[in-house]
Amino acid sequence: MSSPRIEVAPFRLSGTVYATLLNHRHSLASLGDAVSAKPYQGAPKNVVLAVKPRPALLPPGSNVLVDDESQELEVGAALGLVIGTTACAVAATDALGHVAGFVVACDCTLPRTSHYRPQIRAMARDASCAFGAEVVARERAGDPDSLSIRVFVDDELVRSTSTADHVRSAAQLIADISDFMTLRPGDVVLTGSAPDGARVRNGATVAIEIESVGRLETRVAMATRAAIADPTRSR
Amino acid sequence: MKRARVAYSGAIHEATPAGADEIRLDDGRVVGEADVVWLPPFEAGTVIALGLNYADHAKELAFKAQDEPLVFLKGPGALIGHRGATRRPADATFMHYECELAVVIGKPARHVARDDAMAHIAGYTIANDYAIRDYLENWYRPNLRVKSRDGATALGPWLVDAADVAAPPQLALQTFVNGRQTQSGNTRDLVFDIAFLIEYLSAFMTLSPGDVILTGTPEGVIDVGVGDEVVCEIEGLGRLVNRIAGDEEFGRAGTASARGAQRKSA
Numbered sequence: 001m002s003s004p005r006i007e008v009a010p011f012r013l014s015g016t017v018y019a020t021l022l023n024h025r026h027s028l029a030s031l032g033d034a035v036s037a038k039p040y041q042g043a044p045k046n047v048v049l050a051v052k053p054r055p056a057l058l059p060p061g062s063n064v065l066v067d068d069e070s071q072e073l074e075v076g077a078a079l080g081l082v083i084g085t086t087a088c089a090v091a092a093t094d095a096l097g098h099v100a101g102f103v104v105a106c107d108c109t110l111p112r113t114s115h116y117r118p119q120i121r122a123m124a125r126d127a128s129c130a131f132g133a134e135v136v137a138r139e140r141a142g143d144p145d146s147l148s149i150r151v152f153v154d155d156e157l158v159r160s161t162s163t164a165d166h167v168r169s170a171a172q173l174i175a176d177i178s179d180f181m182t183l184r185p186g187d188v189v190l191t192g193s194a195p196d197g198a199r200v201r202n203g204a205t206v207a208i209e210i211e212s213v214g215r216l217e218t219r220v221a222m223a224t225r226a227a228i229a230d231p232t233r234s235r
Numbered sequence: 236m237k238r239a240r241v242a243y244s245g246a247i248h249e250a251t252p253a254g255a256d257e258i259r260l261d262d263g264r265v266v267g268e269a270d271v272v273w274l275p276p277f278e279a280g281t282v283i284a285l286g287l288n289y290a291d292h293a294k295e296l297a298f299k300a301q302d303e304p305l306v307f308l309k310g311p312g313a314l315i316g317h318r319g320a321t322r323r324p325a326d327a328t329f330m331h332y333e334c335e336l337a338v339v340i341g342k343p344a345r346h347v348a349r350d351d352a353m354a355h356i357a358g359y360t361i362a363n364d365y366a367i368r369d370y371l372e373n374w375y376r377p378n379l380r381v382k383s384r385d386g387a388t389a390l391g392p393w394l395v396d397a398a399d400v401a402a403p404p405q406l407a408l409q410t411f412v413n414g415r416q417t418q419s420g421n422t423r424d425l426v427f428d429i430a431f432l433i434e435y436l437s438a439f440m441t442l443s444p445g446d447v448i449l450t451g452t453p454e455g456v457i458d459v460g461v462g463d464e465v466v467c468e469i470e471g472l473g474r475l476v477n478r479i480a481g482d483e484e485f486g487r488a489g490t491a492s493a494r495g496a497q498r499k500s501a
Contacts, residue, residue: 016310016311018310018379021374021375022374039373040373040374041373042373044372044374044378045372046370046372046378046380047380048372048374048375048378048379049375049378049379049383050308050375050379051281051308051309051310051379051383053281053308053440054280054281054443055281055440055441055443056440069438069439070439088385089487115374115375116373116374116375116376117305117375117376118305118306118307118308118375118376118377119375120283120306120307120308120440121303121306121439124308124439124440125439125440126345126439126440126441180370180379180380180383180384180385181310181312181313181379181383181384181385182312182385184312225346
């Protein structure tokens with residue numbers, strides 16, 4: 001994707017985007033007793049993540065796309081940590097030193113009733129994850145664990161939360177992820193969104209504001225179903 | 236045609252087979268296959284993997300048949316080449332290999348019908364997709380800590396052109412641990428076949444050249460330990476060799492907190 005503006009190293013979001021799941025303290029609470037029942041059999045112990053593949057990612061200013069199957073999307077408003085230096089098995093106390101800056105992300109998924117399987121059909125759809133126009137250097141944004149997040153649909157404030165409600169802090173996320181998976185410059189870790197995100201359909205305008213980081217605005221539009229033109233095919 | 240990517244004498248080369256123990260580099264040199272560093276045989280894009288895609292393996296793990304494939308994605312750091320080493324963390328009690336047919340996409344695929352799907356394949360290689368069962372949790376299972384670990388997905392040695400493999404591939408697949416056969420199956424027994432998977436995936440996620448689909452593993456997974464040699468073999472594709480390494484080799488001794496303290500003082 002063409003990258004948001006970023007004036008510090010790594011200068012481009014060239015790596016992999018990982019979305020943290022179930023990191024809002026209401027995420028599990030909203031499931032009630034189901035957490036201890038089958039299939040979950042207890043709260044997650046370690047960090048839960050999803051990989052956002054490249055075709056899911058949208059450069060600033062692009063539309064989030066829906067199609068016949070995905071008439072309605074759930075908006076995941078998230079703070080993104082942009083990795084600046086390689087982080088492998090780092091301690092939480094050192095973790096933020098590996099973060100170059102922060103970016104606003106709008107991670108749209110099909111609404112889910114289960115959290116048992118990865119469900120990439122819901123979570124990894126083309127043109128579903130938008131980024132804000134600018135990566136704000138860490139020094140300028142301050143503490144990533146106390147930032148308000150507000151979601152607007154068609155200019156109306158529909159959700160309001162804060163990164164202070166996260167189960168794992170930004171530093172703890174980097175530490176826990178880097179214990180098994182090295183984070184590289186240009187990777188992005190989305191720190192998680194609140195459960196029951198706003199639902200949007202074709203034509204809606206979504207705006208996400210994160211305190212000290214900025215505002216992302218995107219529109220939901222209908223995808224065309226055309227297959228990719230393939231000049232090598234004869235018929 | 237079989238092609239590999241290897242590092243030799245300060246550069247990365249494409250290589251082809253040249254006799255039993257040698258390979259031919261793209262610059263004409265013929266070198267011993269043990270004298271190069273084998274990389275994954277193509278530059279990988281999105282790494283897509285299947286769980287429970289052989290009926291016998293699903294049964295082995297006590298799962299019922301699914302109506303939709305169990306698909307998950309991995310980060311790029313999971314990949315290593317032939318003759319690589321994969322770390323077994325000291326606290327693991329059950330770490331197993333998974334020998335899998337890997338399908339490499341050659342042409343962009345979006346909304347591809349199953350009848351057209353096989354034309355989007357560049358070729359095939361072997362994958363050894365390790366899992367550490369101790370870390371399995373029932374949230375977005377299999378979670379990345381089990382399946383997207385640094386260096387825990389080996390690919391190679393060769394990318395074999397799709398034109399050289401009859402479609403759909405019906406290839407015997409075997410794993411040997413320290414020379415003893417532990418896993419045996421055939422790629423004709425996939426629950427969701429390759430054409431279906433390309434149709435299914437491309438309906439919501441555009442596939443691009445270099446994207447790779449690891450199609451799942453049959454029954455016969457056992458615990459492997461530090462020092463073990465694991466060889467995954469698929470008929471016509473070759474033998475993918477991997478070694479299990481301990482924490483010490485990766486500068487990791489003791490617990491996470493001890494490690495943090497150690498790194499800080501270093």
